[in-house]
Amino acid sequence: MTEARKVLALTGADRLTFLQGLVTNDVDRDEDGLTYAALLTPQGKFIADFFVVRRGADVLIDVAESHAAPLFQRLSMYRLRADVQIAETEIVVSRGTGPAPDGAFSDPRHPALGWRLYGETDVSDDTDWPALYVAHMIPQTGVELTPDTYILEAGFERLNGIDFRKGCYVGQEIAARMKHKTELKKGLALVQVDGTVAPGDAIESGGKPAGTVHRVSGDQALAYLRFDRAEGMSVADATLTLVAKATEAV
Numbered sequence: 001m002t003e004a005r006k007v008l009a010l011t012g013a014d015r016l017t018f019l020q021g022l023v024t025n026d027v028d029r030d031e032d033g034l035t036y037a038a039l040l041t042p043q044g045k046f047i048a049d050f051f052v053v054r055r056g057a058d059v060l061i062d063v064a065e066s067h068a069a070p071l072f073q074r075l076s077m078y079r080l081r082a083d084v085q086i087a088e089t090e091i092v093v094s095r096g097t098g099p100a101p102d103g104a105f106s107d108p109r110h111p112a113l114g115w116r117l118y119g120e121t122d123v124s125d126d127t128d129w130p131a132l133y134v135a136h137m138i139p140q141t142g143v144e145l146t147p148d149t150y151i152l153e154a155g156f157e158r159l160n161g162i163d164f165r166k167g168c169y170v171g172q173e174i175a176a177r178m179k180h181k182t183e184l185k186k187g188l189a190l191v192q193v194d195g196t197v198a199p200g201d202a203i204e205s206g207g208k209p210a211g212t213v214h215r216v217s218g219d220q221a222l223a224y225l226r227f228d229r230a231e232g233m234s235v236a237d238a239t240l241t242l243v244a245k246a247t248e249a250v
Contacts, residue, residue, distance in 0.1 A: 003129070003140075005093035006068035007118065008075075010059040012083040019052065019059060022078055024151065024175065026166040027052045027059070034062075034105040034116060036161045038151050039074060044174025046149040047074060049141055049161065051116065053105060060118060062093055064141040078170075091118050096125035097132075109159040110136050134217035137190050137246040143199075144188055144214050144222060152178045153187035153224075155246030188214075188246035189225045195238025197221060203240060205229040222246075 010019060019027050025037035031054055038049040048071040050063040063071050068088070075086050097114035100106075101123060107113035112132060117123065132138065139145045139154040152175060156162045164179060178184065193216070201213040203223060210233050211225035223240070225233075233240040 004065035006063055006065045007089045007091040007093060008061040008063065008068065008072060009087050009089050009091075010061065010075075011057060011085045011087075014082040014084050015059045018079070018082045018084045020166070021168065022075070022170050023052075024156065024162040024169060024171075025052075025160075026163040029163075034108050036108045036159060038156065038161060039071065040151070040169075040171030040175070042170055044150060044171040044178070045147060046145050046151055046154075047071070047147075049145055049151075051108075053118065055118070060089075060091065062116065062118070066142055090120075092120060092122050093118060094122050094124045095127070095129075096123075097127045098125050109138060109161070112136050113138065130215060131217045134190070134215055134220050134222055137188060137222060137244065139188055139222070139246070140215070144224070150178060151175065152247065153184055155188055158246065158248070184247055185228060186211075186224065186226050189223055189227075189230070190243040190246070191221050191223050191225075191233070192241040192243050193219050193221050193238055194241075195235070197235045197238050197240070201235045203233050203235055205231060205233045 016028050023037040023039055025035050027035050035052040037052055039047045041047060048063055048067040050061050053060045094117040100115040101117055104115035104117040107116055137155055145154060197213045197216060199214055203211040208229060210229035211223050214222040230242045
Protein backbone atom coordinates (compact mmCIF):
# COMPACT_ATOMS: atom_id res chain seq x y z
CA MET A 1 0.00 0.00 0.00
CA THR A 2 1.39 3.39 -1.00
CA GLU A 3 1.27 6.49 1.14
CA ALA A 4 -1.65 8.84 0.52
CA ARG A 5 -0.79 11.74 -1.79
CA LYS A 6 -2.66 14.79 -3.05
CA VAL A 7 -2.03 16.77 -6.22
CA LEU A 8 -2.49 20.54 -6.35
CA ALA A 9 -2.62 22.43 -9.63
CA LEU A 10 -1.26 25.93 -10.19
CA THR A 11 -2.55 27.88 -13.18
CA GLY A 12 -2.20 31.46 -14.35
CA ALA A 13 0.46 33.51 -16.11
CA ASP A 14 2.64 33.82 -12.98
CA ARG A 15 2.50 30.16 -11.92
CA LEU A 16 6.19 29.41 -12.46
CA THR A 17 7.67 32.70 -11.25
CA PHE A 18 5.42 32.54 -8.20
CA LEU A 19 6.61 29.07 -7.22
CA GLN A 20 10.21 29.82 -8.16
CA GLY A 21 10.38 32.58 -5.57
CA LEU A 22 9.13 30.35 -2.77
CA VAL A 23 10.65 26.86 -2.94
CA THR A 24 14.13 25.38 -2.48
CA ASN A 25 14.70 24.05 -6.00
CA ASP A 26 14.71 25.45 -9.53
CA VAL A 27 11.24 24.61 -10.88
CA ASP A 28 11.93 26.41 -14.17
CA ARG A 29 14.84 24.17 -15.16
CA ASP A 30 13.32 20.82 -16.10
CA GLU A 31 10.34 21.06 -18.44
CA ASP A 32 10.04 17.31 -18.99
CA GLY A 33 10.75 15.77 -15.58
CA LEU A 34 10.02 15.91 -11.88
CA THR A 35 11.60 18.42 -9.53
CA TYR A 36 11.86 17.61 -5.82
CA ALA A 37 11.61 20.66 -3.57
CA ALA A 38 10.44 21.98 -0.22
CA LEU A 39 8.74 25.03 1.20
CA LEU A 40 10.43 26.44 4.31
CA THR A 41 9.62 28.94 7.00
CA PRO A 42 11.52 32.25 6.95
CA GLN A 43 13.65 30.67 9.70
CA GLY A 44 14.69 27.89 7.31
CA LYS A 45 12.63 25.08 8.82
CA PHE A 46 10.52 22.50 7.05
CA ILE A 47 6.88 23.08 6.08
CA ALA A 48 6.34 20.55 3.29
CA ASP A 49 8.25 18.59 0.65
CA PHE A 50 6.78 17.74 -2.74
CA PHE A 51 7.36 17.00 -6.41
CA VAL A 52 6.70 19.58 -9.12
CA VAL A 53 5.80 18.61 -12.68
CA ARG A 54 4.55 20.64 -15.62
CA ARG A 55 1.48 19.41 -17.47
CA GLY A 56 0.38 21.66 -20.30
CA ALA A 57 -0.65 25.01 -18.83
CA ASP A 58 -0.66 23.61 -15.29
CA VAL A 59 2.06 23.16 -12.73
CA LEU A 60 1.25 20.13 -10.58
CA ILE A 61 2.43 19.70 -6.98
CA ASP A 62 2.50 16.13 -5.64
CA VAL A 63 2.45 16.36 -1.82
CA ALA A 64 1.67 14.07 1.11
CA GLU A 65 -2.07 14.19 1.78
CA SER A 66 -1.38 15.10 5.41
CA HIS A 67 0.39 18.30 4.29
CA ALA A 68 -1.79 19.25 1.31
CA ALA A 69 -4.10 21.60 3.20
CA PRO A 70 -1.31 23.45 5.07
CA LEU A 71 0.64 23.80 1.82
CA PHE A 72 -2.45 25.08 0.02
CA GLN A 73 -3.01 27.66 2.77
CA ARG A 74 0.62 28.80 2.80
CA LEU A 75 0.78 29.16 -0.99
CA SER A 76 -2.50 31.08 -0.95
CA MET A 77 -1.07 33.43 1.68
CA TYR A 78 1.91 34.21 -0.55
CA ARG A 79 -0.19 34.65 -3.70
CA LEU A 80 -1.09 38.32 -3.09
CA ARG A 81 -1.63 39.94 -6.51
CA ALA A 82 0.15 37.31 -8.58
CA ASP A 83 -1.81 35.81 -11.48
CA VAL A 84 -1.91 32.36 -9.90
CA GLN A 85 -4.82 30.08 -9.11
CA ILE A 86 -4.38 27.10 -6.78
CA ALA A 87 -6.77 24.16 -6.77
CA GLU A 88 -6.97 20.63 -5.46
CA THR A 89 -7.33 17.92 -8.08
CA GLU A 90 -8.50 14.31 -8.26
CA ILE A 91 -5.28 13.21 -10.00
CA VAL A 92 -4.02 9.89 -8.63
CA VAL A 93 -0.33 9.36 -7.85
CA SER A 94 1.09 5.91 -8.67
CA ARG A 95 4.60 4.71 -7.82
CA GLY A 96 6.74 1.71 -8.49
CA THR A 97 10.20 0.27 -9.06
CA GLY A 98 9.39 -2.21 -11.83
CA PRO A 99 9.04 -1.37 -15.53
CA ALA A 100 7.80 2.20 -15.83
CA PRO A 101 4.42 2.71 -17.55
CA ASP A 102 4.05 5.18 -20.39
CA GLY A 103 4.06 8.76 -19.16
CA ALA A 104 5.84 7.99 -15.87
CA PHE A 105 8.61 10.18 -14.46
CA SER A 106 11.83 9.03 -12.78
CA ASP A 107 11.97 9.86 -9.08
CA PRO A 108 14.70 12.54 -8.88
CA ARG A 109 15.76 11.70 -5.32
CA HIS A 110 17.51 8.38 -5.99
CA PRO A 111 17.61 5.87 -8.89
CA ALA A 112 16.39 3.08 -6.59
CA LEU A 113 13.08 4.90 -6.02
CA GLY A 114 11.79 4.10 -9.49
CA TRP A 115 8.97 6.05 -11.11
CA ARG A 116 5.93 8.20 -10.38
CA LEU A 117 2.84 8.47 -12.60
CA TYR A 118 -0.06 10.94 -12.55
CA GLY A 119 -3.39 9.68 -13.86
CA GLU A 120 -6.92 8.54 -13.07
CA THR A 121 -6.26 5.16 -11.41
CA ASP A 122 -3.64 3.73 -9.07
CA VAL A 123 -1.25 1.39 -10.88
CA SER A 124 1.38 1.27 -8.12
CA ASP A 125 3.31 -1.96 -7.64
CA ASP A 126 4.06 -3.79 -4.37
CA THR A 127 7.47 -2.24 -3.68
CA ASP A 128 8.57 -2.39 -0.03
CA TRP A 129 8.91 1.38 0.33
CA PRO A 130 9.82 1.50 4.05
CA ALA A 131 12.79 -0.80 3.42
CA LEU A 132 13.95 1.36 0.49
CA TYR A 133 13.60 4.53 2.53
CA VAL A 134 15.85 3.14 5.23
CA ALA A 135 18.42 1.60 2.88
CA HIS A 136 18.84 4.84 0.91
CA MET A 137 18.24 7.34 3.74
CA ILE A 138 15.11 8.90 2.25
CA PRO A 139 13.34 11.08 4.85
CA GLN A 140 9.54 11.05 4.85
CA THR A 141 6.99 13.77 5.55
CA GLY A 142 5.83 13.65 9.16
CA VAL A 143 8.39 11.00 10.14
CA GLU A 144 11.92 12.30 9.64
CA LEU A 145 10.69 15.61 8.18
CA THR A 146 8.98 17.65 10.89
CA PRO A 147 8.53 21.35 11.73
CA ASP A 148 11.87 21.19 13.58
CA THR A 149 13.79 19.90 10.54
CA TYR A 150 16.50 21.79 8.71
CA ILE A 151 16.47 20.18 5.28
CA LEU A 152 20.25 20.07 4.85
CA GLU A 153 20.45 17.93 7.99
CA ALA A 154 17.92 15.62 6.33
CA GLY A 155 20.09 15.16 3.24
CA PHE A 156 18.18 17.33 0.76
CA GLU A 157 21.28 18.23 -1.19
CA ARG A 158 22.07 14.54 -1.81
CA LEU A 159 18.41 14.02 -2.79
CA ASN A 160 18.52 16.79 -5.42
CA GLY A 161 16.00 18.83 -3.44
CA ILE A 162 17.81 22.17 -3.25
CA ASP A 163 19.55 24.47 -5.72
CA PHE A 164 22.10 26.91 -4.28
CA ARG A 165 22.35 28.88 -7.55
CA LYS A 166 18.68 29.65 -8.24
CA GLY A 167 18.39 32.86 -6.22
CA CYS A 168 16.13 33.89 -3.38
CA TYR A 169 13.31 31.87 -1.86
CA VAL A 170 11.72 31.69 1.57
CA GLY A 171 14.32 30.46 4.10
CA GLN A 172 17.15 30.71 1.55
CA GLU A 173 19.48 32.72 3.77
CA ILE A 174 19.45 30.09 6.51
CA ALA A 175 19.98 27.21 4.08
CA ALA A 176 22.86 29.03 2.36
CA ARG A 177 24.53 29.81 5.68
CA MET A 178 24.30 26.17 6.77
CA LYS A 179 25.82 25.12 3.44
CA HIS A 180 28.69 27.58 3.20
CA LYS A 181 29.48 28.84 6.70
CA THR A 182 28.93 25.98 9.13
CA GLU A 183 29.75 22.30 9.56
CA LEU A 184 26.66 20.21 10.19
CA LYS A 185 26.99 18.69 13.63
CA LYS A 186 23.63 16.91 13.64
CA GLY A 187 21.53 15.14 11.07
CA LEU A 188 19.81 12.10 9.69
CA ALA A 189 21.89 8.92 9.43
CA LEU A 190 21.69 5.21 8.70
CA VAL A 191 22.61 2.99 11.64
CA GLN A 192 23.17 -0.75 12.02
CA VAL A 193 21.22 -2.20 14.95
CA ASP A 194 22.31 -5.14 17.09
CA GLY A 195 19.23 -5.82 19.17
CA THR A 196 15.74 -4.33 19.13
CA VAL A 197 14.79 -0.68 18.76
CA ALA A 198 11.59 1.16 17.91
CA PRO A 199 10.75 4.56 16.40
CA GLY A 200 11.00 7.26 19.03
CA ASP A 201 13.60 5.47 21.15
CA ALA A 202 16.22 7.78 22.66
CA ILE A 203 19.82 6.95 21.75
CA GLU A 204 22.62 7.39 24.27
CA SER A 205 26.39 7.45 24.02
CA GLY A 206 28.53 7.40 27.13
CA GLY A 207 25.48 8.20 29.21
CA LYS A 208 24.69 11.32 27.17
CA PRO A 209 21.82 11.90 24.69
CA ALA A 210 23.01 11.10 21.18
CA GLY A 211 19.84 11.12 19.09
CA THR A 212 16.50 9.51 18.28
CA VAL A 213 15.46 6.43 16.31
CA HIS A 214 13.07 7.06 13.42
CA ARG A 215 12.10 4.43 10.83
CA VAL A 216 13.30 0.83 11.41
CA SER A 217 13.74 -1.91 8.79
CA GLY A 218 15.23 -5.24 9.81
CA ASP A 219 18.59 -4.65 11.45
CA GLN A 220 18.93 -1.10 10.16
CA ALA A 221 17.27 2.17 11.07
CA LEU A 222 17.19 5.85 10.26
CA ALA A 223 18.14 8.01 13.22
CA TYR A 224 18.68 11.67 13.94
CA LEU A 225 22.12 11.91 15.55
CA ARG A 226 24.60 14.23 17.13
CA PHE A 227 27.62 13.30 15.07
CA ASP A 228 30.08 14.05 17.88
CA ARG A 229 28.36 11.31 19.92
CA ALA A 230 27.97 8.76 17.11
CA GLU A 231 30.27 6.17 18.68
CA GLY A 232 29.33 3.69 21.38
CA MET A 233 25.62 4.30 20.82
CA SER A 234 22.94 2.26 22.53
CA VAL A 235 19.22 1.97 23.20
CA ALA A 236 18.64 -0.12 26.32
CA ASP A 237 20.36 -3.46 25.50
CA ALA A 238 20.69 -2.73 21.77
CA THR A 239 23.84 -1.29 20.25
CA LEU A 240 23.89 1.02 17.22
CA THR A 241 26.69 1.65 14.76
CA LEU A 242 26.83 4.55 12.33
CA VAL A 243 26.79 3.34 8.70
CA ALA A 244 26.42 6.62 6.77
CA LYS A 245 25.25 10.19 7.12
CA ALA A 246 22.35 11.38 4.96
CA THR A 247 24.43 14.43 4.10
CA GLU A 248 26.97 12.22 2.28
CA ALA A 249 26.69 10.52 -1.10
CA VAL A 250 26.28 6.74 -0.78
